[in-house]
Amino acid sequence: MKIARFEQGDAVRYGIVKGETLVEFSDPGSTGPRGDPNVFAVSAVHLLAPTAPLKVVAVGLNYLDHAKEMGMEPPDEPILFIKPSTSVIGPGDDIIMPKASARVDYEGELAVVMGKRAKDVSVGDAKSHIFGYTCLNDVTARDLQAKDVQFTRAKSFDTFCPIGPWVETELDPYALAIETRLNGKTVQSSSTAQMKWGVYELVSFISSVMTLLPGDVIATGTPPGIGPMAPGDRVEVSIAGIGTLANQTRTST
Numbered sequence: 001m002k003i004a005r006f007e008q009g010d011a012v013r014y015g016i017v018k019g020e021t022l023v024e025f026s027d028p029g030s031t032g033p034r035g036d037p038n039v040f041a042v043s044a045v046h047l048l049a050p051t052a053p054l055k056v057v058a059v060g061l062n063y064l065d066h067a068k069e070m071g072m073e074p075p076d077e078p079i080l081f082i083k084p085s086t087s088v089i090g091p092g093d094d095i096i097m098p099k100a101s102a103r104v105d106y107e108g109e110l111a112v113v114m115g116k117r118a119k120d121v122s123v124g125d126a127k128s129h130i131f132g133y134t135c136l137n138d139v140t141a142r143d144l145q146a147k148d149v150q151f152t153r154a155k156s157f158d159t160f161c162p163i164g165p166w167v168e169t170e171l172d173p174y175a176l177a178i179e180t181r182l183n184g185k186t187v188q189s190s191s192t193a194q195m196k197w198g199v200y201e202l203v204s205f206i207s208s209v210m211t212l213l214p215g216d217v218i219a220t221g222t223p224p225g226i227g228p229m230a231p232g233d234r235v236e237v238s239i240a241g242i243g244t245l246a247n248q249t250r251t252s253t
């Protein structure tokens, strides 16, 4: 089931995506539509980021083929950092390129959306704590990442975390084709089978450090092919079984 969060009138609503339509329901935790559901054309609504996370926990160097590309050994434990909730934007929203950076990169990633509070969860129990999966672009000011060493500034500008277009709740996350396109040209193409730590291992590991709350997001790392964006670029992250997250870049005004 694909669940979208969208704005219609002044209200934030949730709906099930069925082809080109959205069937509204009031509570993403409920089992289905209540009463007579409203039906909208997907193209007629403003899709929002499908979750409003309190935190986005991101994983660095998790794709073996990406580590190889960087000439780096994969780390022996997952490298974690946080993207703030204020960096999250939805499908179609502008990625604003900050004046402080001369190099802003895309990083297409599979995102895990948590469904249940998770603390010290075992690998075997991880799946039952997950709501579903979506696409994420871990936008990064690469020059500031190198300059600061710490990741916080480079990863945290407003608009640096596009998420969407919706959450797929029924998906095996272990061998999904993942692709990023820049102005229509494929720049990243891999499979989640290349991850050193799979989704359930990451949920377990992260939950041993911090409590994951419903709606929180895990960005599971990026495959090879990272590169810069220019103002006016269109960037798309597609994952098999989920769909495509598309955004465009612009300079700050």
Ligand code: MG
Pocket (backbone or CB within 6 Å): 058, 059, 060, 107, 109, 138, 219, 221, 222
């Ligand atoms: Mg990343």
